[in-house]
Structures are given as C-alpha cells and as structure tokens.
Amino acid sequence: MQINSMFTIKKFSLFFCLILNLVTPALLATEIYRSVDDRGRVTYSDVPSTGAQKLDIISQPGRHLHDVARVYDGDTIILADKKQIRLLGVNTPEIESRLRAEEPGGVAAKKWLQAQLQENKVYLEYDQTKRDKYKRLLAHVFTPDGKHINQALLENGLAFVSIIPPNIRYSDKLIQAQQQAEKQKLGIWSMSAYQPKPIEQIANHNKGWQRFIGIPASIKKSRKYTRLMFDDKIDIRIQNTNLDLFPALNIYVGKSLEIRGWVSRNKDHYTVLIQHPSALIVR
Structure with missing residues (x-):
C-alpha cells in the first residue's frame, strides 16, 4: 500500500509539473515589444526582435494581455478564445444586424476600432461587475502602447458615455472626453439623429x-x-x-x-x- 501511495504521489507530481509547464508561459507573458518595419507597419509581439521597443503598460496592475479575433461592432470585440468583450462606460451606435437597423455613426465606430486593433493584442482591465446580463465580459481596453480605447472612442465623437454602477472606474476621464468631443461637434455630436x-x-x-x-x-x-x-x-x-x-x-x-x-x-x-x-x- 505504501508503494502504491508513493507511486500515486509521484504520478500526481508529474501531472502537476506538466500542467504548470503548460500554464506558466501564458501567465508570465508580461512583456511586449513594438516593432516598425521598413514600410512603416507597426507590429506587437511578446518575443523581442532586433530594434524592437519594449513597452511598459503591462506593469499596470489588474491588466491582462489577450489576442483579439475580430471586432464585432464599435463597442464589442471577440477574443481569440471566443469570449465577447463589451467596452465599459461607453456605447456606440448600432450596426445593421438581423435584429437591428443601422444607426448613424455605427459603421464609422466599428471601422475606427478595427483600425486601432489591427495588431490583435489588447490589455483588459475589469471593474466591479465582470459580466453583463448577456454574459459578456465588461472591460476597459488598452492597446499595447497604452491607448485607452474606451476613452479614445469618446474623444473622437464615436461613442457616448454610458456609465452603469457599480462600474464607475475612469468615469471622470470618460465624461471629460465626451465633453471635449461634444464641444468640438465631432462625430455623433454633429449628426441630426442625436440632437x-x-x-x-x-x-x-x-x-x-x-x-x-x-x-x-x-x-x-x-x-x-x-x-x-x-x-x-x-x-x-x-x-x-x-x-x-x-x-x-x-x-x-x-x-x-x-x-x-x-x-x-x-x-x-x-x-x-x-x-x-x-x-x-x-x-
């Protein structure tokens, strides 16, 4: 019985080490590098290359790096693991779908977001409530070079503030960004549909x-x-x-x-x- 117990322990230890070796690299992917090729194209990677610039945003507590599969609309992205991410604190006009008609500004917001996330890597930062009633993850989204996408949508007049307690992190910055765009009549603030x-x-x-x-x-x-x-x-x-x-x-x-x-x-x-x-x- 003692031999069997020792064998079981060793077997478990080997299994645990195998799992740890598989999981650890993902957990330790805490460095990311920005490169620009001779055609001016920017790429991001967690593997350093010649001339690449190491970025510092990943040292921010509570932010985790993810791969983006696609942009669903102006305020929703789909990760490579198929999780749906709804941007916190903002709302963009709807794009056309089977259930909804297109709203003015919806396509522009989606195209802008696609351009911002073309390198397919983002950092996510959650607030108090992590999921909405549709089971989507709720997050603030940051590019590897530190741009706060939620705030930038507002700054460009592509979204409006939609703060739902208890998720009120960054609310002052989001409101200020909206006020700036509204004052300049950018994007949706110049459209008759939203007067x-x-x-x-x-x-x-x-x-x-x-x-x-x-x-x-x-x-x-x-x-x-x-x-x-x-x-x-x-x-x-x-x-x-x-x-x-x-x-x-x-x-x-x-x-x-x-x-x-x-x-x-x-x-x-x-x-x-x-x-x-x-x-x-x-x-």
Missing part, C-alpha cells in the same frame, strides 16, 4: 440612444425608483440604490434639463432609466 428634442415629442422616439430637453415638475418616490415627473405620462427614473451618486434631486425640479438615454414605453407611459448623473445635464 436634443423636446421631451413632449418622446412618443416619436427612435429605438436607440436619444437626447431630450424638458423641465421636471415634481418628484415621485416608490420602493424601487425615484422619478422626476414631467407630466403624468412622462418621467425619468433612478434606482434608489444609485441615489447616493446624484445630488439632491430637488435641484433638477423646475430647471431645463437634458436627458440622455433609452426610452421605455408601457402603454401610453414613457420613461427613461437614468443610472448615472452624467446622463442628466442642467441647461
């Missing part, structure tokens, strides 16, 4: 992200939501669990307010779910 409409026209809304202008008249609270009421058929609602992120809601009452988000309808009642103060702007 503010009077909230009284909410019944004529499109399916995608919209901007409305209105003056809330009162506040109504329920067990789950607090609502800013524009009339008895139009409101915006905030989850009570997120109220700590907002200033006192009475500062919005009687003020001209821009609302950014997606419209939900229940019979003749229209509402917009607001999850972060960045979607409410006093005008």
Whole structure:
C-alpha cells in the first residue's frame, strides 16, 4: 500500500509539473515589444526582435494581455478564445444586424476600432461587475502602447458615455472626453439623429440612444425608483440604490434639463432609466 501511495504521489507530481509547464508561459507573458518595419507597419509581439521597443503598460496592475479575433461592432470585440468583450462606460451606435437597423455613426465606430486593433493584442482591465446580463465580459481596453480605447472612442465623437454602477472606474476621464468631443461637434455630436428634442415629442422616439430637453415638475418616490415627473405620462427614473451618486434631486425640479438615454414605453407611459448623473445635464 505504501508503494502504491508513493507511486500515486509521484504520478500526481508529474501531472502537476506538466500542467504548470503548460500554464506558466501564458501567465508570465508580461512583456511586449513594438516593432516598425521598413514600410512603416507597426507590429506587437511578446518575443523581442532586433530594434524592437519594449513597452511598459503591462506593469499596470489588474491588466491582462489577450489576442483579439475580430471586432464585432464599435463597442464589442471577440477574443481569440471566443469570449465577447463589451467596452465599459461607453456605447456606440448600432450596426445593421438581423435584429437591428443601422444607426448613424455605427459603421464609422466599428471601422475606427478595427483600425486601432489591427495588431490583435489588447490589455483588459475589469471593474466591479465582470459580466453583463448577456454574459459578456465588461472591460476597459488598452492597446499595447497604452491607448485607452474606451476613452479614445469618446474623444473622437464615436461613442457616448454610458456609465452603469457599480462600474464607475475612469468615469471622470470618460465624461471629460465626451465633453471635449461634444464641444468640438465631432462625430455623433454633429449628426441630426442625436440632437436634443423636446421631451413632449418622446412618443416619436427612435429605438436607440436619444437626447431630450424638458423641465421636471415634481418628484415621485416608490420602493424601487425615484422619478422626476414631467407630466403624468412622462418621467425619468433612478434606482434608489444609485441615489447616493446624484445630488439632491430637488435641484433638477423646475430647471431645463437634458436627458440622455433609452426610452421605455408601457402603454401610453414613457420613461427613461437614468443610472448615472452624467446622463442628466442642467441647461
């Protein structure tokens, strides 16, 4: 019995060493190199070559290197291991699919993202909630040379801020990037489809992200939501669990307010779910 036990232990040890040898190189791939060939083409690799520049971003805690298989749309990528990555804090217009019509700016965002990720290597950084309701991984995406893709989409007017607590990392930088693009009227900020409409026209809304202008008249609270009421058929609602992120809601009452988000309808009642103060702007 003792001999059998020793044999089992040795067998397990050999198996463990084999697994460790297979896994360790992937875990230790903590260096990446940038090369430019004589035609100006940039490539990245975890193997050094003559004249290659070692990049430092990988020393950032919480970021992990992955291979990209393809870009699905402006805010979603597919990794080589087939995992779907949804970029945190941003939303780009939809591209045409079997279920959705194309939205203005959607193709431009996808093409831009494809150009940024043509070397097929990215670093992913997660926040508090790692997956969404569709089981996609949620992440901030960085190129090997340190570009924050989520932020760059906003800077170029290709996306708008969409912050969903508790994932609020980098929110200040994302909001600032959007403000800069909006001020310069870049990309979607110059498109008629995304200009503010009077909230009284909410019944004529499109399916995608919209901007409305209105003056809330009162506040109504329920067990789950607090609502800013524009009339008895139009409101915006905030989850009570997120109220700590907002200033006192009475500062919005009687003020001209821009609302950014997606419209939900229940019979003749229209509402917009607001999850972060960045979607409410006093005008």
